[in-house]
Amino acid sequence: AQSVAQPEDQVNVAEGNPLTVKCTYSVSGNPYLFWYVQYPNRGLQFLLKYITGDNLVKGSYGFEAEFNKSQTSFHLKKPSALVSDSALYFCAVRDTGTASKLTFGTGTRLQVTL
C-alpha cells in the first residue's frame, strides 16, 4: 500500500528566510509525487509534481521540490518565504500500480511571520 508521511504538523519561518516542508513516501512501484496547497476556506491547489527526470522540480509561486529516491523523500522548498505563503501544505503520492488513487499526507501548516 502506498503512503505519505509529513512529520511536522507546523513549520514556522520568518519572512525572507528559506523554508522546507518535509515529506517521505512509501510505494511498491515508481512514485509519482505531488504538492498541493490549501489556503483558508479554499480547496487544494496544485503546486508541482514529480513524474520522472530531473530530481529538482520547479512549481508555482517560486516553490520547488527535491526528489531523493534513496531517502524516499520529496521535500518542498522555497529560497525566500513570504507571509502570503502561510497555508496548509499537502504532499501526495500516486503509485504506478494504482494510478487513479492519489494518497495525501496529513498536511503541514506553514506559518510565515514578519
Place this chain on the structure above:
Amino acid sequence: DSGVTQTPKHLITATGQRVTLRCSPRSGDLSVYWYQQSLDQGLQFLIQYYNGEERAKGNILERFSAQQFPDLHSELNLSSLELGDSALYFCASSVGGGGTNEKLFFGSGTQLSVL
C-alpha cells in the same frame, strides 16, 4: 477559482439523517473524485467516477454512495449520519481517468456538521 463547484458550502444536520452533496466538475473534465478531510483522519480518498462509471474506490463507508450523471456532475449521498461524519468534503476533477500525469482541481468543499 478552480472551476469546480460544490454545493452547499455548509450543511448542518442531525444524527440519523441523510444528505446529498453536489459537485460540478470543470468544463471538459471527465473524472470526479470525492475526498473527506477531518482533523483526525486527514484527507481521505473516498471514490472516483470517470465518465459516469465508478473508477476507483477508497475508504468509503457502506452508508455513503455516489454517482456521476450524464452531464458529468456528481452527487455524494451520506445516510444514517453519525457525529463522526462531520468533516469537510471535497470534490475534485481531472481531464481523464486519473493517469499518472494528471493533476486534480479541487472545489472549495462542503462543511458538514452532524449534531
